[in-house]
Amino acid sequence: MTTSTDSDHLLDLLKASGARITKPRRVIVRILAEKGGQHPDAMDIFRRAVREDSRISLPTVYRTLKVLEEQGAIQRHAFSDGRSRYEPAAGEHHDHLIDMDTGDVIEFHSEKIEQLQEEIARELGYEIVHHRLELYGRKRKAGKRR
Amino acid sequence: MTTSTDSDHLLDLLKASGARITKPRRVIVRILAEKGGQHPDAMDIFRRAVREDSRISLPTVYRTLKVLEEQGAIQRHAFSDGRSRYEPAAGEHHDHLIDMDTGDVIEFHSEKIEQLQEEIARELGYEIVHHRLELYGRKRKAGKRR
DNA sequence: GAGCAGATGATAATGATTTTCAATACTGCA
DNA sequence: TGCAGTATTGAAAATCATTATCATCTGCTC
Ligand SMILES: [Mn+2]
Ligand SMILES: [Mn+2]
Ligand SMILES: [Zn+2]
Ligand SMILES: [Zn+2]
Numbered sequence: 130m131t132t133s134t135d136s137d138h139l140l141d142l143l144k145a146s147g148a149r150i151t152k153p154r155r156v157i158v159r160i161l162a163e164k165g166g167q168h169p170d171a172m173d174i175f176r177r178a179v180r181e182d183s184r185i186s187l188p189t190v191y192r193t194l195k196v197l198e199e200q201g202a203i204q205r206h207a208f209s210d211g212r213s214r215y216e217p218a219a220g221e222h223h224d225h226l227i228d229m230d231t232g233d234v235i236e237f238h239s240e241k242i243e244q245l246q247e248e249i250a251r252e253l254g255y256e257i258v259h260h261r262l263e264l265y266g267r268k269r270k271a272g273k274r275r
Numbered sequence: 276m277t278t279s280t281d282s283d284h285l286l287d288l289l290k291a292s293g294a295r296i297t298k299p300r301r302v303i304v305r306i307l308a309e310k311g312g313q314h315p316d317a318m319d320i321f322r323r324a325v326r327e328d329s330r331i332s333l334p335t336v337y338r339t340l341k342v343l344e345e346q347g348a349i350q351r352h353a354f355s356d357g358r359s360r361y362e363p364a365a366g367e368h369h370d371h372l373i374d375m376d377t378g379d380v381i382e383f384h385s386e387k388i389e390q391l392q393e394e395i396a397r398e399l400g401y402e403i404v405h406h407r408l409e410l411y412g413r414k415r416k417a418g419k420r421r
Numbered sequence: 422g423a424g425c426a427g428a429t430g431a432t433a434a435t436g437a438t439t440t441t442c443a444a445t446a447c448t449g450c451a
Numbered sequence: 452t453g454c455a456g457t458a459t460t461g462a463a464a465a466t467c468a469t470t471a472t473c474a475t476c477t478g479c480t481c
Contacts, residue, residue, distance in 0.1 A: 149478050151428060171468080186430045191469060209353060209407070212468065226399060235399055242391050246410055249383055250372060255412040258375060261355070262408050264392055266401040295447050295458060317438080332461045337438060358437065 135162035135217065142202040156181045157193045161203060161217055168225075168234045170212040208234075208263060224262040281308035281363065288348040302327045303339045307349060307363055314371075314380045316358040354380075354409060370408040 139158040178185045197203045204218045226235040250257045285304040324331045343349045350364045372381040396403045
């Protein structure tokens with residue numbers, strides 16, 4: 130169980146930024162550090178948070194997420210489903226493949242693609258600040274000819 | 276001036292789907308087929324439309340855009356600025372580089388990247404239905420070392 | 422433990438997009 | 452060309468996710 134550690138890391142980032150460590154923030158940060166069910170949206174987090182402390186409000190969830198994002202502690206993604214989804218910014222950069230049937234989010238990374246992107250931007254006279262690469266697909270059915 | 280032709284093409288697609296060719300639709304389609312100022316959002320289109328026919332309403336703009344999208348006549352993009360942006364689905368597939376300072380949208384295409392995406396999805400057991408690749412950057416300043 | 426700035430919850434506000442619904446205008450047909 | 456019947460429209464209200472307001476509360480420093 131690395132839960133405690135990851136959670137503490139987020140709290141440290143918060144503290145370092147001069148923010149106060151409040152009860153709601155403890156709960157929200159703990160949820161973000163949880164292993165299963167990644168890329169939750171604000172409502173997902175809110176629902177889980179309420180289970181731990183029924184007084185927590187949705188605005189506080191949003192406010193905490195915003196602070197964490199500004200601190201670079203978490204990342205916000207806007208997949209094509211309206212809401213924003215969040216994930217701790219721990220690991221290295223990666224992009225996402227979204228299962229259109231289940232909604233599952235699969236992470237991947239291609240150094241080749243990353244480099245090609247840089248190359249393209251350079252040729253166009255630009256410097257990439259950030260990018261977004263999302264693949265939307267469905268599981269390949271068995272019988273693949275060829 | 277290919278304007279007339281492009282516009283007519285969109286109208287044909289509409290007609291083919293059994294939709295009625297109304298005055299507002301003519302105006303909106305004409306605007307979408309215009310050459311300059313591409314990737315307009317609904318409000319952009321609405322403002323231009325009102326100039327041609329002050330009776331046109333925003334909901335009608337949205338409704339027409341939706342019909343056109345369902346017909347595959349136009350594509351909707353959700354760049355990271357809240358609103359959706361539209362463009363005729365005429366040409367070949369391409370991705371976008373957004374100038375973070377000016378908001379300019381530059382189109383590009385990399386067959387290599389497209390193939391790498393397919394490869395990655397296949398390895399993960401998926402078939403790509405569609406994808407989204409957006410580069411956000413700023414113009415590279417002169418003095419580039421190296 | 423007191424004091425105060427920052428944080429919270431309840432509630433209203435936003436902004437983009439969609440829905441409702443009565444009035445209107447395309448279209449195919451007489 | 453005239454009409455009926457239905458798709459489409461405009462005005463206004465509703466949605467949805469997210470943010471702002473503001474009075475109250477609470478970490479945190481001394
Ligand atoms: Mn991820
Ligand atoms: Mn484009
Ligand atoms: Zn990437
Ligand atoms: Zn592409």
